[in-house]
Amino acid sequence: MDLEYGPEYDAFRKHVRAFIEANSHLAPPSADRAARPSPEAVQWQKLLIEHGYTARTIPKEYGGFGAEPDILQSRIIAEEFSRARVPGGLANQGISMFVPTLLELGTEEQKRRWIEPTLKGEVVWCQGYSEPGAGSDLANLKTSAHVENDEFVINGQKIWTSTAKHADMIFCLVRTEADAPKHGGISYLIFSMNTPGIEVRPLKTMTGHAEFNETFFTDVRVPVDQIVGQRGQGWFVANATLGHERGMLGDPDALENRLQALIALMLEERMGQARAMDNPVLRDRLVALQAEVAAMKYNGMRILSNSLRGEPGGMAKLIVKLQSCELAHQISALAIDTMGELGILYHQSPRERDGGAWQWNYMFQLGLIIGGGTAQIQKNIIAERGLEMPREPKPGKSSDAGHQTAGLAQHKQGAD
Amino acid sequence: MDFGLSQDQQMLRDAVSRCLADICTLDHVRECAERGNPISDKVVRALHELGIAGMLVPEEHGGLGMTLLDATIVAEQLGYAVAPVPFLASHVLAPIALREAGSEAQKAYWLPKIATGQAHISVAISETIAARDGAAVSSAEGRLNGTALFSLDFEGADVYIVADAGGRLHLVGAGASGLEPIPLTTIDRTRSVGELRFDGAKAEPLADDGGTTTARLRDAGRVILAADSLGSGQAMLEKAVDYAGQREQFGRLIGSFQAVKHMCAEMAARHEPCRSLVWYAAHAFDAMPEDASLVACHAKSLTGEVHRFVARTSTEVHGGMGFTDLLGLHYWFKRIGFDRQVLGGPETVRAEAAALQGWTKAA
Numbered sequence: 001m002d003l004e005y006g007p008e009y010d011a012f013r014k015h016v017r018a019f020i021e022a023n024s025h026l027a028p029p030s031a032d033r034a035a036r037p038s039p040e041a042v043q044w045q046k047l048l049i050e051h052g053y054t055a056r057t058i059p060k061e062y063g064g065f066g067a068e069p070d071i072l073q074s075r076i077i078a079e080e081f082s083r084a085r086v087p088g089g090l091a092n093q094g095i096s097m098f099v100p101t102l103l104e105l106g107t108e109e110q111k112r113r114w115i116e117p118t119l120k121g122e123v124v125w126c127q128g129y130s131e132p133g134a135g136s137d138l139a140n141l142k143t144s145a146h147v148e149n150d151e152f153v154i155n156g157q158k159i160w161t162s163t164a165k166h167a168d169m170i171f172c173l174v175r176t177e178a179d180a181p182k183h184g185g186i187s188y189l190i191f192s193m194n195t196p197g198i199e200v201r202p203l204k205t206m207t208g209h210a211e212f213n214e215t216f217f218t219d220v221r222v223p224v225d226q227i228v229g230q231r232g233q234g235w236f237v238a239n240a241t242l243g244h245e246r247g248m249l250g251d252p253d254a255l256e257n258r259l260q261a262l263i264a265l266m267l268e269e270r271m272g273q274a275r276a277m278d279n280p281v282l283r284d285r286l287v288a289l290q291a292e293v294a295a296m297k298y299n300g301m302r303i304l305s306n307s308l309r310g311e312p313g314g315m316a317k318l319i320v321k322l323q324s325c326e327l328a329h330q331i332s333a334l335a336i337d338t339m340g341e342l343g344i345l346y347h348q349s350p351r352e353r354d355g356g357a358w359q360w361n362y363m364f365q366l367g368l369i370i371g372g373g374t375a376q377i378q379k380n381i382i383a384e385r386g387l388e389m390p391r392e393p394k395p396g397k398s399s400d401a402g403h404q405t406a407g408l409a410q411h412k413q414g415a416d
Numbered sequence: 417m418d419f420g421l422s423q424d425q426q427m428l429r430d431a432v433s434r435c436l437a438d439i440c441t442l443d444h445v446r447e448c449a450e451r452g453n454p455i456s457d458k459v460v461r462a463l464h465e466l467g468i469a470g471m472l473v474p475e476e477h478g479g480l481g482m483t484l485l486d487a488t489i490v491a492e493q494l495g496y497a498v499a500p501v502p503f504l505a506s507h508v509l510a511p512i513a514l515r516e517a518g519s520e521a522q523k524a525y526w527l528p529k530i531a532t533g534q535a536h537i538s539v540a541i542s543e544t545i546a547a548r549d550g551a552a553v554s555s556a557e558g559r560l561n562g563t564a565l566f567s568l569d570f571e572g573a574d575v576y577i578v579a580d581a582g583g584r585l586h587l588v589g590a591g592a593s594g595l596e597p598i599p600l601t602t603i604d605r606t607r608s609v610g611e612l613r614f615d616g617a618k619a620e621p622l623a624d625d626g627g628t629t630t631a632r633l634r635d636a637g638r639v640i641l642a643a644d645s646l647g648s649g650q651a652m653l654e655k656a657v658d659y660a661g662q663r664e665q666f667g668r669l670i671g672s673f674q675a676v677k678h679m680c681a682e683m684a685a686r687h688e689p690c691r692s693l694v695w696y697a698a699h700a701f702d703a704m705p706e707d708a709s710l711v712a713c714h715a716k717s718l719t720g721e722v723h724r725f726v727a728r729t730s731t732e733v734h735g736g737m738g739f740t741d742l743l744g745l746h747y748w749f750k751r752i753g754f755d756r757q758v759l760g761g762p763e764t765v766r767a768e769a770a771a772l773q774g775w776t777k778a779a
Contacts, residue, residue: 001703003699009417284767284770291693291715291766294693295689295690295714298419298695298696301692302420302691302695305419305420315684319684319689322685380677383678388657389671390671392677
């Protein structure tokens with residue numbers, strides 16, 4: 001057990017800290033995740049790339065900083081920005097999911113054309129995966145394309161396309177091979193959101209906001225070379241990005257920050273003369289959550305050490321999405337309980353706390369428990385991949401159904 | 417940066433695990449539990465051969481001078497095997513008490529005896545956490561009066577280390593006049609606790625340090641119990657998964673039903689982060705004393721909650737068989753129950769954790 005990063009990394013940390021101190025006045029307020037980056041955010045992003053605090057390991061020729069991958073350096077950067085409550089680099093779907101996919105599976109031309117403007121926030125992407133009939137069972141997607149004059153002609157509907165309203169481009173799963181089996185008939189297409197035949201309708205959620213959209217395609221024509229990977233390989237290509245999304249939703253620093261906000265709230269809010277913190281039941285719930293957040297933090301350090309040794313994350317990693325989303329939701333729930341009747345205030349009401357953020361979080365985090373692979377799908381993955389339990393027999397399949405052990409789970413992540 | 421076990425620690429884990437798998441079988445556990453004396457001489461001897469007895473005894477006193485993290489590795493394996501051997505008090509709390517609060521003479525006398533297994537020391541500090549039934553020990557002029565409940569690793573003790581009402585620790589010989597040791601029978605037949613009644617029993621105090629060492633014993637004890645719970649919980653999770661992969665109903669393995677699969681996934685998801693928390697808490701005890709009490713509380717309360725869930729869920733996955741004595745699953749269930757209650761249950765340690773952070777209003 002060695003929790004020291006070593007002198008070289010301590011120096012690096014000082015360096016990062018000095019940068020944040022000197023420049024944090026330039027940082028934009030934390031961004032609305034569904035909106036286009038503001039001009040300040042774009043400037044900030046540029047500055048961060050120049051100093052290697054975002055897009056750190058992406059090669060220079062594609063607009064990144066070009067550093068050798070170093071997990072500890074990346075970790076230190078994340079820690080320091082989180083500690084200072086200063087937004088790090090842009091983390092939209094283009095940067096977090098599409099860019100890694102292109103780096104892994106794109107052609108040289110695609111990398112040169114798309115990565116740099118995406119990193120700089122000049123090109124905003126949305127993700128076209130889920131459909132009304134293809135959520136957890138994502139491979140059941142029905143949006144289809146046939147080829148006419150070297151063009152895909154796309155028809156169908158996507159849902160949960162979060163940035164669609166502001167996006168320039170979409171990376172989209174489309175069934176291009178009508179006769180191929182379920183997983184083998186899908187292609188990963190990229191095209192402009194200005195292409196004729198695309199209609200975006202905001203999807204209002206329980207929060208009262210439209211964080212997502214529905215996107216409809218009617219005879220949308222896309223040149224056949226706007227594809228990542230080969231025709232029919234889209235499922236494989238998409239799985240590369242879904243792995244990145246899972247990482248995105250389980251950030252231990254984010255949990256720690258929410259917990260600190262909850263602690264501050266419980267010390268601040270009064271019930272009569274007493275602080276909310278003086279209520280022994282609320283306090284007990286707080287400490288119980290604190291223990292869980294601590295466990296997830298050290299679990300994260302263990303995953304980090306595993307990757308430093310080149311070992312797979314194993315069970316420690318498989319559980320992160322399920323546990324982190326659940327914990328985040330419980331933190332918000334306790335905050336609302338702490339506020340009592342004040343906890344119901346919303347929609348810019350007088351006496352509302354923190355701009356209604358706790359209620360918004362409480363609802364939105366339920367969305368995160370469902371999205372990015374539902375809690376139930378996560379449990380299938382933990383059971384089948386992590387514990388190697390027998391797979392669910394498929395209806396109408398061979399008689400030894402339910403006797404096979406899962407080598408690779410058939411269930412993949414669904415939703416936005 | 418390396419969050420995890422060193423190679424030596426992994427070797428220690430594997431050695432203890434192999435040793436226990438060979439000799440501490442369920443049949444053997446059952447035999448020990450059913451005869452009323454939970455100590456397996458065979459397992460004790462085998463563990464002594466691995467050097468377990470002297471793990472926390474400093475090298476200058478004939479021990480191995482290892483860390484609490486090393487001890488948690490052993491505790492986890494003992495929990496995994498529901499091993500009927502003394503460890504928590506005799507091999508962890510006693511050497512820590514003596515090395516941190518013993519006089520030179522006390523150290524020189526007792527520590528080598530712990531390391532060789534010649535002395536078996538039971539430790540009673542429960543009253544410094546939450547006294548039950550009015551139990552309390554007072555000390556005056558080298559004599560103890562009152563009652564201490566839940567002296568740990570009670571069976572076969574030659575000497576007791578007892579905390580008085582002021583948190584000061586005392587050594588009392590098992591044969592002292594004015595001492596009546598009374599065994600208590602618990603759900604967990606793989607470990608032993610007892611009551612000590614003092615009526616002017618002669619005692620030898622350890623250092624008067626304002627309760628500092630007693631607090632250290634609480635921290636260490638909680639981490640060790642958390643580690644034991646981790647091992648027991650791991651075993652129960654594995655047993656549930658194995659059973660679900662063998663048992664058929666409705667023409668299918670029950671493990672292929674999502675209802676069963678999700679029970680196992682929930683166990684795994686809640687259990688796995690506990691491992692990192694226990695490791696961190698053990699490391700903090702040796703390397704980061706300012707964090708140690710808080711994370712010991714967290715490790716104790718979280719494992720207490722999570723493994724109660726694991727214990728009942730694993731039993732349910734086993735269906736009716738889980739409820740019988742035939743499978744012996746209840747030995748782990750009860751071990752987890754013991755780990756949860758002793759040295760402060762979840763609510764008690766969470767209240768302490770809140771106080772440590774200044775969140776409790778001064779009365």
